[in-house]
Amino acid sequence: MGRADFHYDFPHRSLLSIADLNPLDVQMLLERASHWHGVNRTPDKKHDPLKGLTQINLFFENSTRTQASFELAGKRLGADVVNFSVSASSTAKGETLADTARTLAAMNPDLLVVRHKASGAPDFIARETGLSVINAGDGTREHPTQALLDAFALTERLGDVGGRRILIVGDILHSRVARSNVLLLSLLGAQIRLCAPPTLLPADADRWGVEVFHDLDDAIEGCDAVMTLRLQKERMSGGYIPSEREYFRFYGLTHRRMEAAQPGALVLHPGPMNRGVEIDGALADDEEVSLILDQVEAGVAVRMAVLEMLGEQTRRNEERRR
Amino acid sequence: MSQRFAIVNARLVDPASGRDEAGGVLVEDHHIVEFGPGVRGINLEDVEVIDAHGAILAPALIDLRAGIEPPFTPGGETISSLSAAAAAGGIGTLVLGPHAATPFDTPETVRALGHETRPMRVRMPVAGGATRSLVGETMSEIGLMHDAGALLVSNGDAPIADTRVLRSLLSYASHFEAWVALRPADACLSAGAAATEGEWAARNGIPAEPTVAERMAIERLAALGELTGGRVLIDRISTEEGLEALSRAKRKGLEIGATASVNSLLLNEVDAGGYDASMRLVPPLRFEADREALVRAITEGLVDAVVSDHRPLSVEAKSEPWPEAAAGSTGVETLLSGLLSLVHDGQLELIDALRVVTSGPADLIGLPQGRMEEGAPADLVLIDGDAPWVYRAADGLSARRNAALEGRRFQGRVLKTFVAGAMIHTNDN
Numbered sequence: 001m002g003r004a005d006f007h008y009d010f011p012h013r014s015l016l017s018i019a020d021l022n023p024l025d026v027q028m029l030l031e032r033a034s035h036w037h038g039v040n041r042t043p044d045k046k047h048d049p050l051k052g053l054t055q056i057n058l059f060f061e062n063s064t065r066t067q068a069s070f071e072l073a074g075k076r077l078g079a080d081v082v083n084f085s086v087s088a089s090s091t092a093k094g095e096t097l098a099d100t101a102r103t104l105a106a107m108n109p110d111l112l113v114v115r116h117k118a119s120g121a122p123d124f125i126a127r128e129t130g131l132s133v134i135n136a137g138d139g140t141r142e143h144p145t146q147a148l149l150d151a152f153a154l155t156e157r158l159g160d161v162g163g164r165r166i167l168i169v170g171d172i173l174h175s176r177v178a179r180s181n182v183l184l185l186s187l188l189g190a191q192i193r194l195c196a197p198p199t200l201l202p203a204d205a206d207r208w209g210v211e212v213f214h215d216l217d218d219a220i221e222g223c224d225a226v227m228t229l230r231l232q233k234e235r236m237s238g239g240y241i242p243s244e245r246e247y248f249r250f251y252g253l254t255h256r257r258m259e260a261a262q263p264g265a266l267v268l269h270p271g272p273m274n275r276g277v278e279i280d281g282a283l284a285d286d287e288e289v290s291l292i293l294d295q296v297e298a299g300v301a302v303r304m305a306v307l308e309m310l311g312e313q314t315r316r317n318e319e320r321r322r
Numbered sequence: 323m324s325q326r327f328a329i330v331n332a333r334l335v336d337p338a339s340g341r342d343e344a345g346g347v348l349v350e351d352h353h354i355v356e357f358g359p360g361v362r363g364i365n366l367e368d369v370e371v372i373d374a375h376g377a378i379l380a381p382a383l384i385d386l387r388a389g390i391e392p393p394f395t396p397g398g399e400t401i402s403s404l405s406a407a408a409a410a411g412g413i414g415t416l417v418l419g420p421h422a423a424t425p426f427d428t429p430e431t432v433r434a435l436g437h438e439t440r441p442m443r444v445r446m447p448v449a450g451g452a453t454r455s456l457v458g459e460t461m462s463e464i465g466l467m468h469d470a471g472a473l474l475v476s477n478g479d480a481p482i483a484d485t486r487v488l489r490s491l492l493s494y495a496s497h498f499e500a501w502v503a504l505r506p507a508d509a510c511l512s513a514g515a516a517a518t519e520g521e522w523a524a525r526n527g528i529p530a531e532p533t534v535a536e537r538m539a540i541e542r543l544a545a546l547g548e549l550t551g552g553r554v555l556i557d558r559i560s561t562e563e564g565l566e567a568l569s570r571a572k573r574k575g576l577e578i579g580a581t582a583s584v585n586s587l588l589l590n591e592v593d594a595g596g597y598d599a600s601m602r603l604v605p606p607l608r609f610e611a612d613r614e615a616l617v618r619a620i621t622e623g624l625v626d627a628v629v630s631d632h633r634p635l636s637v638e639a640k641s642e643p644w645p646e647a648a649a650g651s652t653g654v655e656t657l658l659s660g661l662l663s664l665v666h667d668g669q670l671e672l673i674d675a676l677r678v679v680t681s682g683p684a685d686l687i688g689l690p691q692g693r694m695e696e697g698a699p700a701d702l703v704l705i706d707g708d709a710p711w712v713y714r715a716a717d718g719l720s721a722r723r724n725a726a727l728e729g730r731r732f733q734g735r736v737l738k739t740f741v742a743g744a745m746i747h748t749n750d751n
Contacts, residue, residue, distance in 0.1 A: 198493040198550065214497045240490060242463040250465050 009316065010309040014126050014133040018144050018183035026151070026187060032305035033152050033298070040076070040301055048078030050311045053110040055079040058125075059136070060086045060116040065271060065296070066136055066145075070113045073303035077311070079111070097121065098128050105129035110314050111307060114138070119176075132310045140174045146270055147180035149302040151188060153294045154225055157266055162189035165262075167219050169195040169251060170229030170278055171240070173202050177270045178229060182208055195219035197251065199240040216251055223261045225291075227268040228253045228278045236277070244277045254280040258289065266291050325743070326350045329704065330363045332374035336381065337677035338684075338693035347379060349700040352742040357694050372738075374704055378672075381680040381692045382414025382701035382739055383658060386449075386503075386581055387557070387629035389421045389650070399634035399721040401435075405442040407719040408654040409747035411630070412736040414701035415691060416444050416654065419503070420451040420478045421633070427451030429466035436471045443746035445691075445701075447473035452491055452502055458482035458509075461491050468498045473687060476503035476557060479604050479649070481539065483509035485546070492552025501579065501687065503557040504543055506564060507605070511535035516645040517606045522591045529645055533608065536564040544571035547578055555686075556580035558631060560605040562615035569624055579686045580624070582616055582678075583631040584660045585651060585726055589613070593726075599640045599647035600726050603631075606649075617669050620678055627683035630657040634722035651726035655718045660727065662707065662734035672707070700743040707734045 010028055012020060021029075039045060055074040057067050067083060074081040086100060095103075097116075104112070105128075112133045114122040119139030126133040137143040154161050166185055172178045172194050185192050186209055194205055195213040206212045213219035220226060231247060241247045258265060267283060268291045275281040284290055330346035334357065346361030347354055348369070363371050385408070391398035401418075408416045418435065420426040426435065432450050439446035450472035454460045457480070464475055475495060482488045482504065495502050508531075515531035517523040523530035540556055544567065547554040559568060559580045571578045585603055590610045594601045601607060619625045633650025640647050653660075661675040684692030691701040710733050715723035739747040 198497050199490045237460060239460065239487075241494070242461045242465070246463045246466050249469070 010313060013310070013313055013317070014122075015144050015306055015310065016123050016126065016133065016135045017142050018147055018180045018187070021187070023187055026148070026184065029148060029302070029305045029309065030152055030155060032308060033148070033302045036304040037152075037298065037301035040297070045076050046078070047076065049308050050074065050077040050079035053079045053311050053314065054108070055081045055111040055113065055307065056104055056109040057081065057083045057113045057136075058086065058104065058115070059084070060114075060121070061137070063115055063137070066115065069296075069299045070136060070303050073300050073307055074111070076300070077304055077307055079307065079311070082109075097124065101125045101128045105131055111310060132314050134306060134310065137176055139176065140179075141176050142180045143176040144180050145299070145303055145306060146177050147184040148306070149295055149298040150181055150227065150268055150270070151184055152298040152302050153268065153291045154266065156294065156298070157291065158224060161185060163191070164224040165191045165193065165222055167193040167195060167223045167226045168229065169216060169219065169226060169253065171200045171231050171235060172196045172205060172229070173200045173240075174232065174235070175229050181227065182210060193219050193223065195251070197241055200235075216257060217260060220257055221260045223265055225266040225268060226253060226258065226261060230270060230272065231274060231278050244274075248277055252276070252278060252280060253283055255283050255286070258283065265289065268292065268295060271296065327370040327372065327743075328361055328366050329372045329374055329379055329702070330361060330366070332377055332379035332704070334358070334379050334694065335673060335676055336694040337673050338381070338681035338695065340673065341694065342673055346374075347694065347700075347702065349743045352700055354694060354696060354698050354700050356696065377737055378705040378707050380676050380703055380705065381694060382703045382741060383412050383679040384415040384627070384683040384689065384692045385413050385630050385632070385654060385657060385679065386417045386627050386683050386687070387419050388416050388632035388654060389419060389634065390424060391634055392423050397636065397721060401438055401442060401446065403719065403721040404632070404634075404654065405444045405446065408444045409739045410719050410736060410749070411655040412658045412703040412705065412739050413444060413654055414703070414739060414741045415689065416446050417449050417473060418446055419449040419476050420456060422456055422478065422480070425451040425456050425478070427454050427456065427462040429463055429470040432467045432470040432472045443741060443744065445741060447471070449474050449476040449503060451475070452477040452495075452504075453482065453487065456480045458484060458487055461487070461494060464495050464500060465498055468500055472500075474501040474503060474555065477505065479505055481505050481507045481509040481512065485542070489546055489550060492546050492554065493550035496550055496552040499553065501553045501555045503555040505557045505604070506536045506539040506543065506559060507531065508535040508538045511538070515606065516602060516649075517594065518591060518608050520591065520609060522594065531606065533561040533563050533612065536561045536605070537567045540564050540567040540571065544574075544576055544578055547571070547576050548574070551577075553577045554579070558583045558586070558605055558629065559625065560586040560608050560616065561612045565615050565619050565624060572624065579626045581627045581629045582620070582625045584628050584653060584657050585631065587613065587616055587620070587628065587664060588660050589726065597644045599642065599644060600651060600724055600728060602644055602647045602649050603651055603726060604649045617664065620670060621674050625678060626686045628657070628661065628678040630654045632720075633724075634720060635724045636722070640724050650724065652715065652720045652722055652724055653727070655720060656713055656725070656727045656730070656732070658703070658705070659713070659732035659735055663732055666733045700740055702740040703736060704738040705734060706737050709733065709735050711735055
């Protein structure tokens with residue numbers, strides 16, 4: 001039975017975790033993202049499916065890029081977008097997260113985009129407010145829109161990621177990007193490999209249905225794409241790895257290392273990059289293999305698709321309530 | 323000496339194979355090509371022959387722990403003085419380990435030491451410092467030090483107090499399959515201790531650590547080794563309780579090894595009786611029951627290696643009241659004789675005494691030497707097992723004289739030492 005033969009509405013009120021999605025949800029999101037991706041390349045970018053809705057970007061952690069991406073996505077769909085950086089305001093005055101969330105909810109927004117340093121904070125806010133919440137990165141747990149945009153960028157170049165061998169290398173332990181990607185790429189049928197020094201791998205990573213490596217040259221062999229993760233500065237000074245130069249020596253992605261991968265293998269990085277730490281600058285700038293700027297472009301389209309789906313769901317719920 | 327020579331008419335003692343029999347060894351191109359009863363003077367033509375006159379021929383010693391002093395220390399132990407002293411002690415491989423003043427904690431230092439030790443006649447691999455300045459707070463560049471040739475990593479005499487750092491260190495080092503040598507001492511209980519808690523320390527008011535401090539440390543290290551898969555080398559075990567903890571860990575199948583200082587096998591707290599600062603050591607002198615347990619552990623194979631724990635110190639560093647005197651003793655020249663004295667006392671069998679300084683450390687670390695095998699490096703020592711002598715540090719080759727075994731009577735000493743087929747020491751007296 002084809003898609004055209006039955007009716008399926010995107011059933012989710014919020015996007016908190018990739019684990020909540022089924023393959024059909026993902027397919028719908030990627031199809032809509034593809035539509036907006038095309039639209040975003042025209043001079044006629046502004047549309048109005050979210051007209052009348054209010055989107056609050058509630059960022060408890062600083063993030064210029066993700067916040068800008070969500071802001072553009074909302075504005076291009078016609079929503080009223082307000083950025084609310086909390087690190088500098090309420091919590092500094094001692095307000096609890098629940099009070100901050102309820103205060104904002106009292107302003108009747110429709111969509112909350114939440115980033116917070118605590119894993120599970122977006123779920124907490126969704127529960128407290130009953131609003132539609134998009135997880136824009138929570139602690140070391142998930143970053144669902146990043147995984148969706150990575151899948152989108154990969155699909156654009158590889159066709160289908162099903163059956164492809166994809167390596168994620170770097171600080172898996174602290175990475176919400178890695179966790180969301182493992183869930184999503186598994187859902188799409190990719191073979192996933194993880195590679196990190198033993199200090200930067202969760203103890204039970206081998207139970208995630210992935211292959212685990214400590215040696216990058218072994219891990220990279222035969223891969224169709226390699227995603228390298230950002231290494232936070234504070235983790236480079238001897239607690240988890242001894243130094244930047246040692247990390248680059250053993251885990252830095254270079255053209256030479258990529259030779260062991262499949263011909264034409266792609267390189268991804270969620271940004272912002274540390275050149276010369278997790279990736280060699282020359283590789284990052286190589287348009288033949290590097291998807292890094294494609295990822296940023298895909299980010300806006302994917303977030304538009306997510307906002308659109310959740311916005312439609314909000315309207316449907318509203319109609320039902322009447 | 324030619325590229326091809328033989329030592330004949332010897333008593334071959336090779337702990338790796340359990341061999342103890344009359345015979346000889348044929349050496350060619352730095353390696354052992356033939357050995358056993360078949361190697362005799364009469365069937366060797368065009369070969370330089372050394373007649374051992376029945377002396378013991380064994381693999382040259384491997385000592386996993388010796389220190390040097392910072393470069394340009396007036397009167398200090400240099401790499402060349404240490405090499406000469408080690409060769410005289412029958413040592414063919416001497417691992418230079420880190421100390422606070424010489425922490426060996428960067429790949430640059432490890433590489434520079436490699437260049438400096440290469441011309442030496444004794445093989446002198448380096449144990450890199452496991453944490454920066456050995457302070458136990460941040461990991462050193464273990465991977466780059468490994469690339470630069472470090473044989474293992476060690477945190478010297480300093481226990482690592484922070485358990486998170488220790489976990490990271492063992493976990494990280496496991497990727498390089500590097501042994502991490504760690505002193506088994508509880509950082510808090512052993513801080514400032516100059517003796518073992520007991521009657522002697524109590525009477526004399528010496529700050530002391532309980533023996534349980536060692537057991538706790540070994541149990542902690544074993545638990546973290548189990549968690550991380552890291553290779554833990556217990557760096558100088560010295561108590562009966564510690565040995566029991568080690569035995570439990572080994573029975574669990576953990577990758578855990580242990581060394582013991584030869585001083586802990588020869589001395590006990592009674593030797594410290596006169597406040598003689600040369601007896602101020604790390605680990606501190608223990609009880610006689612601990613010493614006896616340690617000797618038994620050698621026979622049982624629980625301890626993998628015995629080290630000289632050579633620690634050259636200036637007269638000034640030792641000229642302090644006992645608790646304030648620097649800890650450590652020289653030892654490369656007496657490692658073998660010390661072990662032989664236990665053999666003469668009937669406490670150890672010769673083959674067991676030699677195992678912990680040849681195949682024991684070689685198998686632990688993965689070295690090709692330390693055994694008599696076709697193709698093995700021709701690192702050999704010829705020993706007069708019975709010659710009596712009295713050790714006087716002043717007559718030795720080490721630059722320092724802080725010897726805990728000063729004036730000790732020994733039976734058995736080195737005649738000749740060979741490394742890679744080259745004779746690096748001969749005792750012509």
